[in-house]
Amino acid sequence: MDVKVFATVFITIFLAELGDKTQLATLLFAADKEVNKWTVFLGASLALVACAGIGVLLGQYASQYINEKWLNLIAGGGFILVGAWTLWRA
Incomplete structure (x- = not known):
């Protein structure tokens, strides 16, 4: 395994995913007191892997x-x- 490529991909994707719609949706699912947090984690993880x-x-x-x-x-x-589209719509 090329550690440099792995680190570059990990850091890039990690930073891109912070605070995006996926993370916010996961946060909202996990905020439900009646929902198992491991189920939310596993579901979100599998979706990201897919x-x-x-x-x-x-x-x-x-x-x-x-x-x-x-x-x-x-x-x-x-x-x-x-x-540009995001800035224009803001």
């Missing part, structure tokens, strides 16, 4: 047809558009 798996599979598939440089440019452009 989403990450889909991302890895789509990334692997896309990389067979699109140059890595172009994938980075497309992803970066997408983030810029989402950020």
Whole structure:
């Protein structure tokens, strides 16, 4: 395992997920006094693992047809558009 890649992915995803809608939804589910917190944790964890798996599979598939440089440019452009749209709607 490449520890540098692992650390980069972990830190990037961890910071991206802090305070996002997924974390807030999980917080709200866990706030229910009648809900088992381990059930919320396991459900949220499995959902995130499934989403990450889909991302890895789509990334692997896309990389067979699109140059890595172009994938980075497309992803970066997408983030810029989402950020601009968010600022415009604010």
